[in-house]
Amino acid sequence: MASPQSASGGAEPHATRQHDVDGPRVDGSRVDEHRVDAPLWPAPVAAGPVRATVRLPGSKSVTNRALVLAALADAPGTVRLALRSRDADLMAAALRALGAEMTPSNESADSVDWSVTPRPVRGGVSIDAGLAGTVMRFVPPVAALAGGPVFFDGDPHARKRPMGPILGALRALGASVDNDALPFTIRGPISGGEVVLDASVSSQMVSGLLLAGARFEKGVTVRHDGPPVPSMPHIEMTVQMLRRAGVEVDDTETDVWRVQAGPVRAGDVTVEPDLSNAAPFLAAALVTGGAVVVPDWPEETTQGGDALRGLLAEMGARVERVPEGLRVTGTGSLRGIDADLRDVSELTPTIAALAALADGPSRIRGVAHIRGHETDRIAALATEINRLGGDARETDDGLEIRPRPLTGGVFRSYADHRMATAGAVVGLVVPGVEVEDIATTAKTLPEFPRMWAAMLGSEGLGEGR
Numbered sequence: 001m002a003s004p005q006s007a008s009g010g011a012e013p014h015a016t017r018q019h020d021v022d023g024p025r026v027d028g029s030r031v032d033e034h035r036v037d038a039p040l041w042p043a044p045v046a047a048g049p050v051r052a053t054v055r056l057p058g059s060k061s062v063t064n065r066a067l068v069l070a071a072l073a074d075a076p077g078t079v080r081l082a083l084r085s086r087d088a089d090l091m092a093a094a095l096r097a098l099g100a101e102m103t104p105s106n107e108s109a110d111s112v113d114w115s116v117t118p119r120p121v122r123g124g125v126s127i128d129a130g131l132a133g134t135v136m137r138f139v140p141p142v143a144a145l146a147g148g149p150v151f152f153d154g155d156p157h158a159r160k161r162p163m164g165p166i167l168g169a170l171r172a173l174g175a176s177v178d179n180d181a182l183p184f185t186i187r188g189p190i191s192g193g194e195v196v197l198d199a200s201v202s203s204q205m206v207s208g209l210l211l212a213g214a215r216f217e218k219g220v221t222v223r224h225d226g227p228p229v230p231s232m233p234h235i236e237m238t239v240q241m242l243r244r245a246g247v248e249v250d251d252t253e254t255d256v257w258r259v260q261a262g263p264v265r266a267g268d269v270t271v272e273p274d275l276s277n278a279a280p281f282l283a284a285a286l287v288t289g290g291a292v293v294v295p296d297w298p299e300e301t302t303q304g305g306d307a308l309r310g311l312l313a314e315m316g317a318r319v320e321r322v323p324e325g326l327r328v329t330g331t332g333s334l335r336g337i338d339a340d341l342r343d344v345s346e347l348t349p350t351i352a353a354l355a356a357l358a359d360g361p362s363r364i365r366g367v368a369h370i371r372g373h374e375t376d377r378i379a380a381l382a383t384e385i386n387r388l389g390g391d392a393r394e395t396d397d398g399l400e401i402r403p404r405p406l407t408g409g410v411f412r413s414y415a416d417h418r419m420a421t422a423g424a425v426v427g428l429v430v431p432g433v434e435v436e437d438i439a440t441t442a443k444t445l446p447e448f449p450r451m452w453a454a455m456l457g458s459e460g461l462g463e464g465r
């Protein structure tokens with residue numbers, strides 16, 4: 001990826017520096033131990049209102065579903081404008097290890113077209129899930145189609161992310177699995193059937209089973225039993241993409257999904273821009289009183305990031321579709337918000353960053369499960385906002401954030417791409433913010449530092465990429 005650059009410091013590549021000391025400790029926080037050797041990135045302060053067009057690469061969620069379906073299909077297919085990022089590369093590597101032939105073309109730093117030739121799923125291989133929820137939850141059901149053992153592991157924090165419900169479901173369907181979290185070895189093959197699980201920790205428990213379900217001899221019926229399932233638009237995305245691939249899915253009963261056994265006709269898919277990754281760029285328009293346009297914003301989509309249109313308007317932005325794409329304009333007012341983000345929980349870090357800069361109190365609800373995301377995001381956001389002098393309080397299922405002037409300091413990212421971009425948003429208007437490990441944005445947006453600098457380009461007319 002491009003080396004981080006400071007927009008405020010001109011064009012010269014700026015040196016990220018190591019922590020001098022450990023920084024202030026916040027006792028009692030449940031956030032993970034951070035990397036004390038991770039470089040610090042001086043977040044550029046906006047010189048004035050940003051005015052930019054920011055073209056986002058492909059959606060992580062669509063890319064990784066499309067790749068799985070292509071690898072399970074009955075004929076070769078293509079995934080165009082697929083995201084290239086750590087999570088997407090890990091998915092491609094996993095499917096290749098399991099036997100699929102994957103040929104890239106039209107590659108750039110963050111985009112690629114994949115030609116995928118499906119092959120019988122083979123065992124006897126190891127899969128690295130990194131910190132990718134989509135890899136650790138979508139690939140095991142594929143691996144369960146193999147005759148031999150498949151070993152899974154990932155980053156240190158990945159071992160703490162919830163896996164129990166999906167591994168239990170695969171066990172109930174006949175696989176042998178030797179652990180309830182990473183690392184584990186799964187041995188199939190399974191023939192499918194009906195399972196009951198609690199998906200309140202992650203919608204990916206359901207999506208993973210559905211994506212491979214048509215290839216199980218008996219198909220699969222997944223029944224959720226427990227507190228509400230978060231991120232439901234992501235399950236709708238799974239269902240819609242399966243149907244587009246000719247798979248019959250019945251989702252008429254609440255919390256029950258039935259996938260018929262049958263061929264997967266993945267065909268030729270073009271990936272939409274990642275709307276969740278648009279969040280920090282659109283937020284820049286709000287906090288600087290500028291305007292940011294994101295081209296190719298889909299008219300209709302199952303991406304949860306589409307909810308930004310309503311959320312940012314509620315916080316004071318003017319949001320409009322223009323011929324060039326979606327335009328968000330800051331009006332000078334940044335209001336607090338009371339929002340249930342259960343369906344769109346991956347937007348929480350950006351909304352929390354905005355809330356910390358708003359002129360009134362905010363409450364974010366319905367996101368208890370994001371304690372199991374890349375890090376405990378509720379604890380991490382409260383810790384980092386408060387470290388800069390803010391007033392954020394954890395609740396059981398979210399955050400309460402009150403206005404209080406912020407000052408510069410280290411904003412830790414905990415290997416979480418969305419924590420890093422939240423720090424960048426705050427740093428636009430709070431001098432002296434240093435984001436730890438900005439390179440962690442490579443999880444879904446490897447060009448983030450370059451795109452951020454371009455957005456802040458000297459004439460304020462920067463193309464975002």
Ligand SMILES: O=C(O)C1=C[C@@H](OP(=O)(O)O)[C@@H](O)[C@H](O)C1
Pocket residue numbers: 060061062133134201202203204207230231234345346369
């Ligand atoms: O299926 C997917 O592509 C995703 C589902 C959601 O997970 P959770 O249901 O765990 O929130 C979302 O937050 C994640 O970024 C991507």
Ligand SMILES: C=C(OP(=O)(O)O)C(=O)O
Pocket residue numbers: 131132133134346373374418444
């Ligand atoms: C929760 C996220 O990722 P993952 O797919 O790893 O769960 C995210 O990107 O915000």
